[in-house]
Every structure is written in C-alpha cells, then in structure tokens.
Amino acid sequence: xxxxxxxxxxxxxxxxxxxxxxxxAEEQARRKRGQLRNSLITIAVVGVIAAVVLQAFLGGxxxxxxxxxxxxxxxxxxxxxxxxxxxxDREPLPDRAHFAANQQPNLDxxxxxxxxxxxxxxxxxxxxxxxxxxxxxxxxxxxxNLEHGTIIAWWEPDDVDGSTASxxxxxxxxxxxxxxxxxxxxxGIMSAPYEDPGISSxxxxxxxxxxxxxxxxxxxxxxxxxxxxxxxGTRGIGPERMIAPYPDDIxxxxxxxxxxxPIDQAPTDDxxxxxxxxxxxxxxxxxGESDGSDADAEDGDEx
Numbered sequence: 185x186x187x188x189x190x191x192x193x194x195x196x197x198x199x200x201x202x203x204x205x206x207x208x209a210e211e212q213a214r215r216k217r218g219q220l221r222n223s224l225i226t227i228a229v230v231g232v233i234a235a236v237v238l239q240a241f242l243g244g245x246x247x248x249x250x251x252x253x254x255x256x257x258x259x260x261x262x263x264x265x266x267x268x269x270x271x272x273d274r275e276p277l278p279d280r281a282h283f284a285a286n287q288q289p290n291l292d293x294x295x296x297x298x299x300x301x302x303x304x305x306x307x308x309x310x311x312x313x314x315x316x317x318x319x320x321x322x323x324x325x326x327x328x329n330l331e332h333g334t335i336i337a338w339w340e341p342d343d344v345d346g347s348t349a350s351x352x353x354x355x356x357x358x359x360x361x362x363x364x365x366x367x368x369x370x371x372g373i374m375s376a377p378y379e380d381p382g383i384s385s386x387x388x389x390x391x392x393x394x395x396x397x398x399x400x401x402x403x404x405x406x407x408x409x410x411x412x413x414x415x416x417g418t419r420g421i422g423p424e425r426m427i428a429p430y431p432d433d434i435x436x437x438x439x440x441x442x443x444x445x446p447i448d449q450a451p452t453d454d455x456x457x458x459x460x461x462x463x464x465x466x467x468x469x470x471x472g473e474s475d476g477s478d479a480d481a482e483d484g485d486e487x
Contacts, residue, residue: 193384200386248362253438259410267401276303276395299384300338302397310370316353317376330394332371333417333428338378343388363434369427394422421450
C-alpha cells in the first residue's frame with residue numbers, strides 16, 4: 185500500500201474535491217462546442233426517456249440468465265481509469281468486539297483512520313440487507329454485516345449525482361436478486377450514502393469488505409464486480425464468512441479461477457461449521473439476533 189500524505193481527513197477530502205472540480209472544469213472547457221453540445225443534449229434526453237420506459241417495462245430487479253464474466257485485465261484497466269486506491273488489503277483491525285446498540289462508543293475512537301471502516305468493533309446485531317439506501321445507515325451495525333461476508337458500496341452524496349447513485353443501487357439489487365443475498369445471516373451487497381463524517385480519503389466511492397478497502401474517484405461497475413469476486417463471503421476473510429458461500433455461477437473472472445479463502449490464510453470462528461450443517465435458529469444466534477439494531481432506519485430499499 186502506497187504511503188499517503190499525513191493530512192487530516194478533512195484536508196484530504198477538501199484536496200481531492202478541489203482536484204476533481206479542476207479536472208471537471210478543464211474537461212467542460214474542451215468540450216464546449218455549440219452545435220455538438222446541443223446534439224448531445226438531445227441524445228441524452230432521448231436516452232433518459234428510453235431508460236425510464238425500459239425500467240417501467242422490466243419492473244426493477246434484473247434476472248441474470250448467464251454468468252457475468254470479466255477478465256482480470258479489464259478489472260485492472262477499470263481500476264486505474266476510475267482513479268481507485270487500495271487503502272487496506274486483507275488487513276482487519278485487531279478488535280472485533282460486540283456492543284449493544286444503546287451502548288455504542290464514539291466511532292472516531294474505534295475506527296481511527298479509514299472511514300467508512302472495513303472492520304473493527306460493532307453492534308451485536310447486523311443491519312438489514314439494504315441494496316439501495318437513500319440515507320446514511322449505521323456504520324457500527326453494517327460492520328457486523330462485513331464480518332459475515334457482506335460487500336458495501338458507500339458513496340459521498342455531495343459528489344455523486346442521482347443517476348450514479350441509482351446505478352449503484354441497481355447493481356446491488358441485481359446481484360442480491362441473483363444469489364448474493366443471505367437474509368438469515370445478514371449477508372448481501374449493500375449500498376448507501378456516507379455523509380458523516382465523510383469518506384476519509386476524499387474520494388466519492390468507497391468499497392468495503394472485512395479487512396479490505398478500495399476508494400475510487402468515480403463509480404465503475406467492473407471495478408465493483410472485481411471487488412465482489414475477490415472479497416464476498418467465502419472468497420473474503422470475514423471470521424464468519426461460511427454463512428455466505430460464493431455463488432460461482434453468477435459472477436466471476438473469465439480467465440482466472442478463484443477459490444474460497446483457505447482457513448490458514450484467514451481462520452474462521454471455531455463454532456462456525458459449513459452453512460448447510462447449521463439450522464436457521466443456529467445461524468440467527470450466530471448472527472446476534474440478525475433482525476438488525478437499525479431495523480427502523482429509513483433506507484429506501486426496494487428489496
């Protein structure tokens with residue numbers, strides 16, 4: 185991991201935001217050409233209308249007929265093009281203690297560096313699987329979801345427009361509808377805005393799995409899919425990842441066969457056996473009464 189400048193989170197965010205604004209201004213100046221601009225506006229309007237009609241016709245969640253395949257080369261190219269940075273690579277915080285929701289400590293003290301966090305202490309209960317939240321959800325509760333193998337895509341509401349936020353939510357909903365959601369363990373693909381205290385790197389997109397954090401300058405679905413391929417459920421290092429077997433027939437690399445993380449690379453809790461050997465009641469107990477400490481949150485999820 186490359187060493188970053190020793191700046192405060194607020195300074196990093198301000199610096200990154202100013203750089204994005206500068207680049208956006210330069211790009212706009214280059215592209216400002218009268219007739220072409222009008223043509224592009226016309227095409228965009230037609231495209232929006234077509235998208236609305238198609239969405240109404242399809243009715244939301246998309247069923248995947250064939251496995252989604254990407255190459256590692258495509259993923260690496262997309263990673264660079266989206267301005268992504270690896271902040272943590274299978275490096276979880278050492279403490280993963282549970283606390284009651286009404287006894288939550290100061291999050292700045294238990295998540296001292298990277299925000300939103302990728303691991304650490306968390307609430308006893310998980311958060312309900314939330315594909316497309318429209319307001320910020322509990323970081324302390326969703327960290328428990330990460331421990332079980334969940335993937336979360338957070339986005340900065342000041343820097344991500346409504347169309348992109350919708351794309352992120354649709355991506356999560358599609359994967360959840362096709363095998364990535366395990367309600368009894370609080371596992372799935374989640375997305376939500378993250379405004380307070382803000383993404384610490386200053387970048388508008390933050391992808392999180394247990395112990396792993398990628399932040400990007402822009403949303404790219406190929407990057408997000410690669411993150412899922414490498415870190416979801418049994419592919420990741422969550423201590424209770426056996427709750428979430430990776431669905432190989434839904435999403436994968438076309439040129440590399442990945443396997444589940446071996447126990448010697450990331451130990452699994454002693455009391456966790458194979459998912460099929462546990463009853464629903466046992467899974468709920470392991471999940472900390474997985475009805476979620478924030479079940480009353482307004483998340484805007486259509487799932």
